Amino acid sequence: MxxxxxxxxxxxxxxxxxxxxxxxxxxxxxxxxxxxxxxxxxxxxxxxxxSANSLKIIHGGLRYIQDANPWLVTLMSQERSTWLKIAPHLVHPLPCVLPTDQSLSRNRFTMATALSVNDFLSMNRNAELDEHRQLPRGRILSREECLSRIPALAHVPMTGAILWRDAQMVNSxxxxxxxxxxxxxxxxxxxxxxxxxxxxxxxxxxxxxxxxxxxxxxxxxxxxxxxxxxxxxxxxxxxxxxxxxxxxxxFHRSVACNLVTRQLWDDVAAGVPGHFAGTDTEGYPLKRGRTLFITPWQRCSIIGTFHAHFAGPPENYRPEPELIQSWLDEINHAIPTAHLTLADVYHIQRGYLPAAPQEGRADTVQLVxxxxxxxxxxxxxxxxxxxxxxxxxxxxxxxxxxxxxxxxxxxNYPFVAGRTSHNPLWGGDMESFARFMIETVADRPARLRREQMIHLVHSYGTTYKTILAYLDEEPRWQQPVTVRSDVMAAEIIHAVRCEMAQTLLDVLLRRTELGVAGLPDEAALWRCAHLMAGELGWDDQQCQEEVVAAYLYYCHLNPLLDPTALPEPPIDKVNHEIYA
Ligand SMILES: Cc1cc2nc3c(=O)[nH]c(=O)nc-3n(C[C@H](O)[C@H](O)[C@H](O)COP(=O)(O)OP(=O)(O)OC[C@H]3O[C@@H](n4cnc5c(N)ncnc54)[C@H](O)[C@@H]3O)c2cc1C
Missing domain, CATH: 3.50.50.60 (FAD/NAD(P)-binding domain)
Structure with a gap:
């Protein structure tokens, strides 16, 4: 491309x-x-x-039951199945839980009814999904069952929880x-x-x-x-x-942020009540505010979403440390075992969403x-x-x-029907993701580690061989760009040659997963820059400018990083060769 x-x-x-x-x-x-x-x-x-900012959730319709909008519930459910089908390497089922309590809207009876309606409206959800990706009916969990899945919710006041499946994008x-x-x-x-x-x-x-x-x-x-x-x-x-x-x-412009933090737990996403306004004598929240979603992803947790009105130029919004601390306070109050501090925040996602005009309280954002x-x-x-x-x-x-x-x-052209609901996406043309993964990992070239192959299949699906082909040109490109990741040097070369990557940030954030969960280490920054330099003809000065621009980008989003502590360039020629 x-x-x-x-x-x-x-x-x-x-x-x-x-x-x-x-x-x-x-x-x-x-x-x-x-x-x-x-x-x-x-x-x-x-x-x-x-689009670079999200909880990575492909929502089914459950959350729209409260809007009494059966059309939207059905649509979201259909789309969840469609994404699972057309991009099986990039979208996977995700179990989700939401605690029940004694309130009218969240008691076990209300939530069981919501699950039943959701199951009914999404009864075709598994029609075209392979056997390993079927989405079972939602169900009610006892408090003990919920805690056996997520012990960290021990102090959350709840009578139990509901469990259902949405889908997650491993790499949006x-x-x-x-x-x-x-x-x-x-x-x-x-x-x-x-x-x-x-x-x-x-x-x-x-x-x-x-x-x-x-x-x-x-x-x-x-x-x-x-x-x-x-x-x-x-x-x-x-x-x-x-x-x-x-x-x-x-529409009015609102800003929405997620925190990417130390992982609180794995495997299952959970919604917990945020915005604490005190509890009643039995410990249940007095007033329900937003629901905080904690999603496990990339060995981190994504927590959000925090919304605010913001009319200024999009590039100007930057949450100050005090605001981030207030979000952490809210999370720690909702999940007392979390003990998150500013040092646990790896990255801040920030994006803009259309909202209805601001009416009433300034902290209430009504999204379109x-x-x-x-x-x-x-x-x-x-x-x-x-x-x-x-x-x-x-x-x-x-x-x-x-x-x-x-x-x-x-x-005024003769109509041609759309095909995107069943045509596999780039790299997604496989009968069964589970089988494809097992067979590809088993047949991998001897020089490739198992984890490297798993990473390639998740990122490139059936097109993974285009990456392997670079290893014939230069076997050293099999090396990961940093010890902290399975991303190979060959992927950087591919991003430049075939995926239109122009800047270091394009590679770190949108062609590979090196920088999606926060600032990559210095080795990754310099090695990627030098690999790109070899392809794009950057000199040392340009390489350095790219690294500095990338570093300052992370500093702008995350005020907890020090913009004066710029990454040091590799000290000598020997290092330079290692990086390239
Ligand atoms: C924090 C957060 C969490 C979210 N979580 C989820 C989630 O879990 N699940 C979910 O389904 N949705 C989620 N969303 C919503 C979802 O991310 C957005 O609805 C979606 O990404 C919007 O896509 P878009 O293409 O409309 O906008 P954008 O991604 O902003 O694309 C618009 C593009 O237009 C370009 N552009 C603008 N002006 C010009 C111009 N003059 N010339 C050329 N190009 C131009 C911009 O550069 C930009 O790339 C979340 C959003 C946020 C902010």
Whole structure:
């Protein structure tokens, strides 16, 4: 997959997709799979903004039972099954528990009823899943059963818990990239680091967009019969470049954060009541606030989600240490055995979500519940433009399918049905993930450790052999880039040559898992930079700049890191050779 600026400039596309978050990536894949000519650009790297932040949960519908919205419950359940099916190497079933108590909304009877309704509405959930990935019915656990699974909940006031299965993305960045790689294989023309500066119009029709290549500074137009705006919380900024559209906000911007911490427990996610407002005489919370979700992932825990209103420029938000400490206090109060301190915080995820206008208490954020698809021809009389406002990673594939269905109408082309609900994603074409893993690990080349092979299958699925092929060119690329990870040097080379990685952060955060759970060690930073330098022709100065930029990125998100303690460059030539 290569940046193709020349074709972007010269071709008129059926669709120009602006924004390569999960919604834009899904639109590009869906449209390319149906045979449309597609261009996709992002002002940063694919998946570098909100889509990079999540609890990694593909939600079934249980949480929407309380909204009394059976359609949404069914949709979420269908999508959970779809993700498990199309990306079996990257999405796996995840057991989840939620304590029951004596309140009206969370007592055992209410929760048992909710589980039954959820099971009924998701009765087809296993229809196309292989035998190892079936999602059993939800069930009620006694307090003892719950504690035998998660002893750390011992001090949480509860009468028992419910247990159900959602799904977890082991690597949401590679999942997003799989859509992009698949779209590119089907002919989509793509470029990261291309910003759209304004939409271009002819009369009452959008005919494309003015673009700037942020790597070279070149500006050029991209023309298309239809533009789909998938710019997430930048939607209003892009629409404001059109004189035809009244500048009114389509949603309010809120910020959402998760903490990535020392692992509290493994294997099962749990929701516990946060926001303590005291307890009654029997120890049950007096007032229910948000539910904190603790998700085991990558030998860490992801804990969240903490929401706030934030109208400023997205890049400016930074939680101060006092705020992080208050989140830790809330977690430690909810789970007294956690004993989390600032030193246990490895990383802070920060992303932006559409919210309803702020009313009442400033600390209450009402998120937009369902994704929106705007047809500007209908809403404002401006043809050639659709806008998606996405609210969940889970629903991105579905919303994209609806958008491309509508695109066919707008383009006046004979309709072709979407195939993304059953076509395997890049690397996902396997009958049974469990069998594929066992057989691949058993047949691995003698030089590869078992853990390395498991890592490759999880990251690349059926395409893992493309990584192994690099070892014929340079056997040393089999070495992990750091002792703390199974990521091999060959993966860095592949990211640059075939996955459009341009910066060190692209590799650390979105092509490999080296930096997804926090700042990688210095060896990983320098070794990756030197491997990339060999491919991209960076000199020592550029290498150093990349390492410093990566380090400062982590410092910006995590105020607990010291921005003056920059990583030291390797001291001598011998080291330099080792790193490369
Ligand atoms: C902390 C947190 C936890 C979450 N947890 C979950 C979860 O567990 N499960 C779940 O289903 N969902 C979760 N979500 C929600 C989910 O992450 C988002 O709904 C989803 O990622 C939004 O995707 P998007 O493509 O709309 O936006 P984005 O990922 O922000 O993509 C928009 C893209 O547009 C690009 N762009 C903007 N302007 C321009 C321009 N002018 N030119 C070119 N490109 C442009 C941006 O660079 C960006 O890459 C969570 C969100 C957060 C913040």
């Amino acid at each position: 290569q940046r193709d600026i020349t074709t972007l400039k010269e071709h008129t596309f059926d669709l120009l997709v602006i924004g390569g978050g999960i919604y834009g990536a899904c639109v590009a894949w869906d449209a390319a799979l149906r045979g449309l000519s597609v261009a996709l650009v992002d002002k940063g790297d694919f998946g570098g903004e909100t 960045e590679r999942l997003l990239l799989s859509f992009v790689l698949g779209a590119n294989e089907r002919g989509a023309v793509l470029a990261n680091y291309v910003a759209i500066t304004r939409l271009l119009t002819e009369g009452n029709r959008v005919i494309g967009a003015a673009a700037r290549d942020l790597l070279t500074g070149e500006t050029f137009p991209i023309t298309a019969r239809l533009v789909i705006n998938c710019t997430g919380v930048w939607t209003d900024e892009l629409l404001a470049t059109l004189p035809h559209i009244q500048p009114h906000p389509r 519940r369902e994704s929106q698809l705007h047809d500007h021809a209908q809403e404002e009389g401006l043809a050639g433009l659709l806008t998606i406002v996405g609210v969940k990673y889970t629903t991105a594939r579905y919303t994209a399918e609806k958008a491309v269905d509508l695109a066919y109408q707008k383009l």
